[in-house]
Amino acid sequence: MTQARQLQSLDMMVNMGPQHPSTHGVFRMVLWLDGEEVVDVEPHIGYLHRGSEKLAEDELYPQIITLFDRMDYVGNFNSELAFCMAVEKLMSVEVPERPQYLRIILCELNRISSHMLFYGTMGLDAGAMTPVMFGFRERERIQRLFEATSGARMMHNYFRIGGIKEEPPPDFKQRVAGVLGELDAGIDQCDKLLTYNEVYLMRTKDVGRISGKEALELGLTGPSLRASGVPYDVRVYEPYSLYNRFQFDIPVGNNGDVWDRYAVRVAEMRESVKIIRQALEQMPDGGPLVAQGVRRIPRPPKGETYLATESPRGELGVFIVSDGGDKPYRLKVRPPSFVNLQSLRPMLRNSYVADAVMILGSLDIILGEVDR
Amino acid sequence: MSWLGVFAIIGGVVALMVFAGVLGMFTFVGRDPGDAALAPPEADDGPGRLLVLMTTLGGGGMMAIAAVVIVLGGLDALIVAGGLLALFAFLSVVVLALTYMERKVLGRVQQRLGPMRVGPWGLLQPIADAIKLITKEDITPSWVDKGVYWLAPVAFFIPTFLIWLVIPFASGWVIRDLDLGLLYIIAFSVLAIAGLFMAGWGSANKYGFLGSLRAIAQLISYEIPIIVVALTIAMLTGSLNLSSIVEAQGSVPYIALQPFGFVLFLIGGLAEIGRTPFDIYHAESEVMGGPFVEYSGAHWAIFYLAEYVNTFLVGVLVALLFLSGWVGPVLPGVLWFFIKVFAVVTVIFWFRGTFPRLRIDQLMALGWKALIPLAFVNFVLTAFAVFYHWPGWTMTLMGLGLLLAFGYLVNARFTAPGRRPTVRMIPAKELRGA
Numbered sequence: 001m002t003q004a005r006q007l008q009s010l011d012m013m014v015n016m017g018p019q020h021p022s023t024h025g026v027f028r029m030v031l032w033l034d035g036e037e038v039v040d041v042e043p044h045i046g047y048l049h050r051g052s053e054k055l056a057e058d059e060l061y062p063q064i065i066t067l068f069d070r071m072d073y074v075g076n077f078n079s080e081l082a083f084c085m086a087v088e089k090l091m092s093v094e095v096p097e098r099p100q101y102l103r104i105i106l107c108e109l110n111r112i113s114s115h116m117l118f119y120g121t122m123g124l125d126a127g128a129m130t131p132v133m134f135g136f137r138e139r140e141r142i143q144r145l146f147e148a149t150s151g152a153r154m155m156h157n158y159f160r161i162g163g164i165k166e167e168p169p170p171d172f173k174q175r176v177a178g179v180l181g182e183l184d185a186g187i188d189q190c191d192k193l194l195t196y197n198e199v200y201l202m203r204t205k206d207v208g209r210i211s212g213k214e215a216l217e218l219g220l221t222g223p224s225l226r227a228s229g230v231p232y233d234v235r236v237y238e239p240y241s242l243y244n245r246f247q248f249d250i251p252v253g254n255n256g257d258v259w260d261r262y263a264v265r266v267a268e269m270r271e272s273v274k275i276i277r278q279a280l281e282q283m284p285d286g287g288p289l290v291a292q293g294v295r296r297i298p299r300p301p302k303g304e305t306y307l308a309t310e311s312p313r314g315e316l317g318v319f320i321v322s323d324g325g326d327k328p329y330r331l332k333v334r335p336p337s338f339v340n341l342q343s344l345r346p347m348l349r350n351s352y353v354a355d356a357v358m359i360l361g362s363l364d365i366i367l368g369e370v371d372r
Numbered sequence: 373m374s375w376l377g378v379f380a381i382i383g384g385v386v387a388l389m390v391f392a393g394v395l396g397m398f399t400f401v402g403r404d405p406g407d408a409a410l411a412p413p414e415a416d417d418g419p420g421r422l423l424v425l426m427t428t429l430g431g432g433g434m435m436a437i438a439a440v441v442i443v444l445g446g447l448d449a450l451i452v453a454g455g456l457l458a459l460f461a462f463l464s465v466v467v468l469a470l471t472y473m474e475r476k477v478l479g480r481v482q483q484r485l486g487p488m489r490v491g492p493w494g495l496l497q498p499i500a501d502a503i504k505l506i507t508k509e510d511i512t513p514s515w516v517d518k519g520v521y522w523l524a525p526v527a528f529f530i531p532t533f534l535i536w537l538v539i540p541f542a543s544g545w546v547i548r549d550l551d552l553g554l555l556y557i558i559a560f561s562v563l564a565i566a567g568l569f570m571a572g573w574g575s576a577n578k579y580g581f582l583g584s585l586r587a588i589a590q591l592i593s594y595e596i597p598i599i600v601v602a603l604t605i606a607m608l609t610g611s612l613n614l615s616s617i618v619e620a621q622g623s624v625p626y627i628a629l630q631p632f633g634f635v636l637f638l639i640g641g642l643a644e645i646g647r648t649p650f651d652i653y654h655a656e657s658e659v660m661g662g663p664f665v666e667y668s669g670a671h672w673a674i675f676y677l678a679e680y681v682n683t684f685l686v687g688v689l690v691a692l693l694f695l696s697g698w699v700g701p702v703l704p705g706v707l708w709f710f711i712k713v714f715a716v717v718t719v720i721f722w723f724r725g726t727f728p729r730l731r732i733d734q735l736m737a738l739g740w741k742a743l744i745p746l747a748f749v750n751f752v753l754t755a756f757a758v759f760y761h762w763p764g765w766t767m768t769l770m771g772l773g774l775l776l777a778f779g780y781l782v783n784a785r786f787t788a789p790g791r792r793p794t795v796r797m798i799p800a801k802e803l804r805g806a
Contacts, residue, residue: 014578022657033582036732125657127648127729133482199649199728201786205793236800244804249797263795353582354658354731 011039014353018047022125022357025367029344031356038356041348043341048371056331061087061161061298064331069155071333072369074117077103077110077146078311079369080159082333085240086307086318087161090300093291099163100242101283105176106149106158108272108279112183113142114312115265115272118364119190122262125361126203131194138186141179148175161298163290173280180273187269195263204259208347208359211256218343222314222336223264224363228256234310246278258355261362299326313337313364333372337365432526433460436534452537455547459536467680468498473714474721481725505676510669513575520574525667525674528567531560532678532685539688540615542698542705553614554602557689558595561644564678565591568653568663571675575666583662586732587646587653593739594643594650600747601637604630604754605693618697625696629764631771632750632778634694636743638716641686643735645679647720649727652735687716742778750774 017028026047032039052067059067068079081103088095116135123131143153149168150158158165169175194200210220215228225232231250235243251267253260302324308317314336321330340363347359433456472487472495479486487494512521538553540546550556565588572584606612608629609620627634643650654662664675691697691712698705730738753770756762785791 012578012582014582021660036582036586123728127651127655127657128727129478129648130482130725133484137483193726194728196787196792197726197728198782198786199730201792202734203728203731205786231798231803233800233803236803239804247799247801249799250803252796252798253793254796255793257793259793260795263793267795267797352731352733354652354655354729357657 009034016356017044022121022361024121024361024365027360027365027367027370029356029360031353033353036352036354038348038351038353041345041356043344045338045341045367045370048367050372052372053331053333056328058327060326061300061328062296064328065159065161066155066157069157070368071335071372072311072313072316072337072366073154074366075110075114075312076154076156077106077159078114078309078316080156081107081241082307082309082311082316082318084159084161085309086305086320087298087300088291089307090303090305090320090322091161091294091298093162093294095163095291096288097242098284098287099289101279102164102168103159104241104243105276105279105283106146108276109142109145109176109179111272111312112187112269113139114364115269116142116190118265118312118361119194119262122358122361123194125357126194126200128194128197128200131190134186134190134193138183138190141182141186145175145179160290162294163288165289167289173283176276176280180276183269183273187266187273191266195266201259203354203358204262204362205257206255207258207355208351208362209255209257210343210347214346215256215343218346219339220314220343221339222310222312223268224261224314224340224343226251227253227260227264229253234308234315238308240307240309242279243275245282246275248274258358258362261364265364297326299324308334311336313366313369314340335369335372337363337367337369338372341365341370432530436530452547456533456537459547460533463533463536463681463684464677466684467677468502470680470684470717471501472498473717474724477718477721478725481722502673505673506670508669510671511666513577513666515576516666517574517576520570521666522671524567524571524574524663525671525678526567527570528564529674529678531563531567532681535560535685536681538614539685540618540692540697541709543615543619545706546615549613549615551611551613554606554612554617558599558602561682561685562591562595564682567678571663571667575663577666579659579661580663580665583653583655583659583665586659587663589732590643590646590650590653590735590739593736594640594743597636597739597743597747598640598644600744600751601630601633601640602693604633604747604751607751607754607758614692614697618692618699621696622699623696624764625694625699627694629767629771630694630750630754631768632746632774633754633771634690635775635778636747636750637693638686638690638719640743641689642720642723643739645682645686647683648724649729650735651729652732655729683717683720684713686720687713690716742781746774746778 011032011034014031014033015028016031017023018026023029028044028047030042030044032041050070052071056064056067065080065083068083069076072079116139118135120132120135123129123135146156147153149172150156150165152158210218210228212225212228212230215225216230220228221232221234229252231252233250234240236250248271249267251264251271253264300320300322302322304319304321306317306319308315310316315334316336317334319330319332319334320328323329344360344363348356351359436456475497476486476494485494487497490496490500512518535557537547538550538556540549568587568591569584572580572582572587605617605626608626609617611617611620642648646653653659654664659665664672667675691709695712695716697712698709700708700711703711750771753774754767757767757770
């Protein structure tokens, strides 16, 4: 050992993941640490790669819905919706109102359940045990409703090109209204537990800051972008489905730090409840569930299309190239988690190890969607 | 005679530490934990798990007891040794009760039931857990430094265990009623840090290493406010003897005279035992259990035991120093003592259900910039009150004033209306027009 080696202070390289409790799946961060401070980070992905996009080229259009279920496995309905609407756009299909409302109700419920999972894991990352229990309690109400509607708790396969699979249970409206009542109280309780907790504020305020300009340059979308002060929401800017008919607010953060990304999501849950209430009121009681003239195995005309939706994590876009056959020629997904992950490095520099966990958690990535 | 006993015990533990340290030095010179992982694993499957348990528990305990016996000899030594054995049995039962209690309290906080399956109301759950832990495979990774790795649980457990030698459970219910009891406790609680560092260093794991460095920083800084508060109490009593501290309190517990000291001691105690919101050195979401990350089975069980014994110790010390120990009406003293201790411990468990965890730099800032200066202010004010014989309520007022100032500072820094962050709500209608 030379004299120089003894005096040199070396950065410690730490592999955080793929088997680490706070990487939210099989994600690996290579951290270079100077003591407790993060000098640099290199994210590694691909541990959950299943080749969904390539698989889709060899599947019939209705079969691809199941692949989308498995992409964002926390916001399944939102994934299904993006694909179904993209194909509908390609085929210029007009979907009847009733299935449109049902889709919106289910997607917004799914947004709440996804944000509730975020709320719980955020608490866990910060070291609090109780939020995850509260979050899952609220999720469970929604999951039961999903199970009653689609028959599955996660991989629903409920949306169809041109509509939905089958009639929801007869007491669907009452059940949703009941769940909404419980959610109101539940969201308030979750909010009270964590949002303005002094220790939580210490851990999240001014941590992992990113300006609106920088966030736009990195392609951030969804709550993570809105936390930086940019009120961009696909539901409002490029309204799809029936989102133009609802009155709701877009929560926007002021600092772009971890706390804002958290609080924007909590506020969004309340807005989703508002949207569902309006949708329940406006939804017609009867009517067709699938658009007229859509064949069981659709063959969209030759052409290509891109359609963006607002998933719980951001702009979820689907690009389809059709050669007129019953399988897409090429399918490309713009997964919000994957794009949002790009901002990890600028956010993490010069933060602490403990912050690394919080910042990654605040981006709310789903590895199924990152790797596809 | 009791003095000799103290020296014997300290000597035994220090010898153990030095032995372990030297062992570590020889093996680890010029070797860093990262490179060790790359070395080819040696073909060595280590001793059987029961053997490991016996060597760690038995060997460690024997060494300490032998040291006492050798130095003292005779009846007195036997009493101490017997007392230690009885204490060990007692503390094991207490730890079992604490794990059950913690899970029930957390369940209550989190709107669930907690353990319910093993035995009525899940009462046998801790026993099932204990059996599971002991019979579990004790994995020794091939790259660890075996000597340091195996001694670490012992080096952590023995000091925390020996503290109980001077703890009175009721009037006269004490193995050694030392006049320097409080000093002895503080000295031994510092010794336990060596065990944590040995665990982190010996397991040659980066997370473990990071965790043990955190532990050293955290435990050493939070000793200071604890010592200053303990000095304040000693000043009020004029003694470091725990029994006389309780007797001096009588029916007016020191929490009435030292409300701020109580809060400081509780915060410092929480940091000292690494419990939420200060569980930084074994934060699961960051360093995955810190120094204990490589341990499993019986070895891990010893750490676990020591951690819970420490939690209980904080409850006991708060009860002794601030809640007038076993003094209380109607019920027998021991019962009062345990009621008070378990009340404090419940609060500690309740914190675990409520608070997130601080970051290490914030922990250090809180310790050095807030707790230590405030502890000294409290000390000086109390000194004035004691020296000039001011009536008791002046001390109460000063303590409450400091407490209010502390609360105001925290509020002004984080949650005051001007400081608290908010979210703007932009109606979708406005954006659609744009």
